[in-house]
Amino acid sequence: MRALSGVFSATLLVCGVALCLWQLAVHPDTPLPREWNPTKRLYLDDPVTWLTAYKLDVAAGDAQMCREVVAASDIRATMLDPLEVSAQCGIENRVRLSGAGQSALSPLETSCAVALRLAMWERQGLQPAAQRHFGEGIARINHFSSYNCRAIRGSTTRMSLHATAEAIDVSGFVLDSGRSLSLKADWARELAFFEEIRDSACQWFETTLGPDYNALHADHFHLQSRGWGTCR
Template sequence: MAASFRVSAGIVAALGLMLLASACAPRQSARSVPQAPPAPHAGALLFWPNRDPIQSACLNDLQATGAQFELIAQAEPGKDGCTLQNGVKLIRSSLTLNRPVELTCPMALRLVQFEQEVLQPEAQKLFGQSLVQLNHAGGFTCKAMTGNGSRISEHGHGRAIDIWGFMLGDGTRLSVAEQFRARGREGQYLREMNRAACRYFSVVLGPNADAAHAKHFHWDIGQWKRCGA
């Protein structure tokens, strides 16, 4: 009985100390303790004004590539049938651009993906250095399709871009007009990259397609399919 009493007394003493410590501790209200905001979810979408979820998802994917761009207000079809939906003004893709270009978000995203997955790795492999600049002749512009004046070009919907060349890190210029048919690495690179573009874009045109594309590449993501590389 004595041993049992000593254990019980020890428990009581311990409880007493705990209650005393609680009573002596400074009291704080819940309001006086700042609450840390919840950590943002890694996959959370940013808010893009006047964009539906599908459009917003594209804008988030484009932003994740590191591209620099500005939103363009949604445009209703004009009198010639041209329009630009979910458009962006691409200031810098994964490369420096010779000037900003207006495209739909899906077209801008496809261009950046092609740069990162094909153009840049192949430049490193062939030249031992990076591409630093993409030179283009325009994206969104209201005009008819080449050879078919009754149909709006994909440029008229912001789904196309015309490329006339690139520049390497050491300043070497790669020109479609001057080097596409040339021997050596420059011509090889231009020909191979335009063929590779057929895996990423719906219509790919260049000097091998027709005279209208003798000096530039046309890449678009329209509904028609043609690999004229």
């Protein structure tokens, strides 16, 4: 009996604390910083906390919120109408992306979710890693595009996430000084840099495949906004 009332009191206490925290989060004058508040959406320039990856997933999965986050950020993107090609191919939340943060991209059409995740990687992974390894920033991200109505290579039936622009293939970078780095030519020589940014991509994308995965990815990172966390 005494044990039971102990459990009851403990449960009551936990519920009370949870309720207080929730009240704190939703109160209009909450002192809780935005980046620690699970009821506030993602802002790309907020400091990274334990909640950031969760907030990114929420924004990437919500068409309207994704557009709001992009519009309030330094992502250079134009919102476009959906592209409807077939039952398997098209871009639902379509944007035309030409840059994120300090990096330019040759313009491409992709999904809002990919634009958002790429911008997060640029800010939190690429730029800090380039500064650490080369003492300068990244000026350009080179890519092999995002939308492509095709099956997974090596499969005849399973469609690639490129068919819905939920993936992007990144092939290399140009540093501020003009120096080029490509996965194909520089992987072995700049392994520490490439491994660091690959691991960072795994934080912000749901699937990351690169040269360590298989020969089909020897010259690019395949970065997906959906998946089960594969990181190789």
